Amino acid sequence: MLKRKMLRDIKDYKVQFISIFLMAFIGSLVFTGMYVDTASFETSMDNYYDETNLADGWIYSDYLVDEFLYQVKALGATNQMERQLVLDSKAKLDNNPNIILHFIENNTISKFYLIEGKELDINDSEGVWLDKSFADARNLKIGDEISFESNGVEIQKEIRGLGYSPEYVYNIPLSTVQNYSSMGFAYMSYKAFPSDNIPYNVLNVKFSGTSETFSQLLDYRLHGYYTAFLERSHQPSVSAVAESISQENSISSIFPIIFMIISMAMLLTTMKRIISHQRTQIGILKANGIKNYKIILHYMLFGFLLVIFGSLLGAVIGPILFHIISNPSRTFYYKFPYWNFVGLMESSLIIPIMGAISLLVSYYSIKNIVIEPASNIIKPKAPKTSKLSYVEKLKVWEKLSFNFRWNYRIIKRNKSRSMMTIIGIIGCTILLISGLGLYEEINESKDWYFNDVTHFDSKLAIEDNISLSQVKSIAQKTDGEPIMESSIDILTSKTELATLLVLNDNDLITVTDSNHDKLDVNDEVFLSRKMADMLDVDVGDTIDFRIVGSDKIIKVRIDKIHSSPFYQGLVMSPNKLEQLGLNYTPTSIVTSQHITESVDGIDDIIYLDNLITGWNQMEELSMLVIITLICFAVILSLIILYNLNLLSFTELENDIVTLKVLGFESAYLVKLLATQSFLFIIIGFIVGIPLSYYVLSMIMPAFGRNIYLVPSISPTNLVVSFIIIISVSIIMNLYFSRKIRNLDMVDLLKGLER
Amino acid sequence: MNTIIEFKNVTKVYKSGDSFLKAVDNVNFKINRGELVVILGPSGAGKSTLLNLLGGLDSVTSGEIIVNGSHIESFDDYQLTNYRARNVGFVFQFFNLIPNLTALENIELMKDVVDFDIDGLKILESVGLKNHANQFPSQLSGGEQQRVSIARAIAKKPTILLCDEPTGSLDSKTGVLILNLLQEMSTDYNTTVILITHNSILSKAADKTIKIKNGKVEEVTVNLMPKKFTELNY
Secondary structure, three states, X not given: OHHHHHXXXXXXXHHHHHHHHHHHHHHHHHHHHHHHHHHHHHHHHHHHHHHOOOOXXXXXXXXXXXXXXXXXXXXXXXXXXXXXXXXXXXXXXXOOOEEEEEEEOOOOOOOOEEEEEOOOOOOOOOEEEEEHHHHHHHOOOOOOEEEEEEOOEEEEEEEEEEEEOHHHOEOOOOOOOOOOOOEEEEEEEHHHOOOOOOOOOEEEEEEOOOHHHHHHHHHHHHOOOOOEEEEHHHOHHHHHHHHHHHHHHHHHOOHHHHHHHHHHHHHHHXXXXXXXXXXXXXXXXXXXXXXXXXXXXXXXXXXXXXXXXXXXXXHXXXXXXXXXXXXXXXXXXXXXXXXXXXXXXXXHOHHHHHHHHHHHHHHHHHHHHHOOOHHHHOOOOOOOOOOOOHHXXXXXXXXXXXXXXXXXXXXXXXXXXXXXXHHHHHHHHHHHHHHHHHHHHHHHHHHHHHHHHEOOOEEEEEOOOOOHHHHHHHHHHHOEEEEEEEEEEEEOOOEEEEEEEEOOOOOOEOEEOOOOOEEOOOOOOEEEHHHHHHHOOOOOOEEEEEEOOOOOOEEEEOOEEEOOOOOOEEEEOHHHHHHOXXXXXXXXXXXXXXXXXXXXXXXXXXXXXXHHHHHHHHHHHHHHHHHHHHHHHHHHHHHHHHHHHHHHHHHHHHHHHHHHHOOOOHHHHHHHHHHHHHHHHHHHHHHHHHHHHHHHHHHHHHOOOOOOOOOOOOHHHHHHHHHHHHHHHHHHHHHHHHHHHOOOHHHHHHHOOO | OOEEEEEEEEEEEEEEOOEEEEEEEEEEEEEEOOOEEEEEOOOOOOHHHHHHHHOOXXXXXXXXXXXXXXXXXXXXXXXXXXXXXXXXXXEOOXXXXXXXXXXXXXXXXXXXXXXXXXXXXXXXXXXXXXXXXXXXXXXXOHHHXXXXXXXXXXXXXXXXXXXXXXXXXXXXXXXXXXXXXXXXHHHHHOOEEEEXXXXXXXXXXXXXEEEEEOOEEEXXXXXXXXXXXXXXOO
């Protein structure tokens, strides 16, 4: 019979139980969805790197002869190595797309991952294994012939297979059309190289120990015989993937937990209040001889089943939903062959945890009632006695409106309910402000970078081996400024990959401070704020750095800190670079002109529009996740505010009906409830602002290596968040005003017991 | 004596699923200004329905209710709210005080629905509770709470005071004090007091008794020599 009662109770309190179900569902959905999505991305990448045996490092050298290999092997840490000849080429297709050719000695390190066609055959001199994304964009099929031209030599091969490479997971073209038809990669056997004497230029290595140690050993043994050593984490594709995972991790480490905490807190309040509302029924059950344990069990199961069902459904739908949302963007920008769903079991622990918390709260709520004598519980709980507070004794108290006094007393008498309501609003505020803040800051960084930092239209990538005088001549012709961009390792207690930008003071690229104002580049060394924070260094400190691949360590004093929205590291003038003993070798020329014709000595032209599109694409995945979170935050706010308003309305229903009978107009009563609701929103929102800032300042520093997000809350963010919360509240109040207007005074008066 | 309330062929039918319940069936009666009227009847006879109809809490299925010359059966929600605010005072069995307001504030609350000033303390004094002005309902006894409830009802200076089993939750001694207070309202302030009860002894103190049975008026008796409630043997 109690089961039947439970079903009927659930029917009677259907709205509250639906909200319990939805809160458990959303909390679990966001938690498991984000956890599984991030963990799966990371694991899929790890598995892919393992399966394809991605190199731990790449040694660039023109002396990759047997003796060199012997010396590398003799380092002691080397486990495996394999040579390649990596060449830039143009495919003989429309618009001459850039294809990087890999003539490989074997297919054992950084293996080509076949999707369709024949397995890569190292004895096949006529076949090529092509980048699947490029082939799809160009509609190339297995068996098609394709020609490449590199350094004046034409190589024609038949496409044997299509697939991916772990070295090109992230390989987005920026220079021309934003799709995969403009660039790609191709793998061939060393036997496919037109000459018998293949000039290998890259040695893929697998080694034990840290890359730092390996680099030192290499430098010690082969100093001067190689041009650069690139460790895995510095490889552009690996680094871009790591950046994306880091951004996802920083979001998923905070937001789902906030969702869970709010959902649980609201769920507990609701459960507690439903049980308190059943007080007299509990008394009747007890008075009729039903044993305490049966009553306790009955009420413990009340919310438990819905919490379990809601969180289970959330845990099933969450990972699928987040995968559906993020996968199209992810698979467009990151090319890897499979998706391993992991973390399902770990994240599903949330189900028993939520269930257990629900049971515990129900247990303590019911236990406190059941232990009282039946004669006490069978009667409605006597209203709490309270004394007049200091405020209420003031003369001005009597002059305050009834609305104010009534609401003051309601809050005073229901401190814990009021507190939970405010906590719910604080939680919604944090979710909204920090979600919008993150969204806004990423856009703000974009505006900062593309409006305040970059003022050029075209960026001309300079070909290798061009002299400085030739660079100056091109710069003069194009009315541009040469700049040097290079990857560097900053060496403190840890090694950080950073960017070195060398330029003369100019109007095409501006070095900015935190207010986006221009800083003059004289002969001073600037370090970006994010890097300074990461390394814990400041103006006046000295740091060591080296250009990636070089073994020359430069000691430099930081003269100024600049703020860079993108690319973190050092900025200095060519003069200063040379003072430090490094060669000034410009890598590109920036100009305000829109250069369309080909220029001698220029490899490629990148336009500002392309850079912006590239930036948008890179941040699209994070933005999608953030937008999804904001949507769920709005839904959760709606459920929470509705639920809190409903609980408050249910508890005050008797008072409201009495006031209505006494002749108070419905509009007046709506105002009474709305005042309380708005007061809680104002308090919750105000308290939520600094907490949101705190959450943002926890997320932003960890949001990737390159992008610099400054924790801040804009007035727009505040206004939008407040409008969302207040709109939800207004909708709720309109709904409750209809309920007040339709209150059946006769029915309610019959049921009134005090 | 002038008629203040008139029920003409009033019927109230409740629908419950497919069945219909006639709670009030073609009721006719008149009540004069300043009378103390007892509506008497067994449980389920339709007494409270009559009171609800008269108080503007419920609408008639058919018939007319004329109060002070106005047909309240044709009032819309807004007019009914005004009618309750200006003409009717309610005293309930379970007091229905606002628990978050002190005794005085429960009375002064009525300032928000009438357009004249209310001296809450004076009214509390009239019901003998001046010293309890700053106490909350939960700090008062049942009898005291009911006195506050009466004080709240009369604060609006209503023409009609509707009392639904006002002594139902009180011991007999306190009950007599409350009834006496209601009688004073009728005699001293010319307020029409309508008292719903199933206790037939109370009719001896009423100016008029309307007996209800099965939703119909069984008998209307006029008492030319009403006793005081304090003189009755309970």
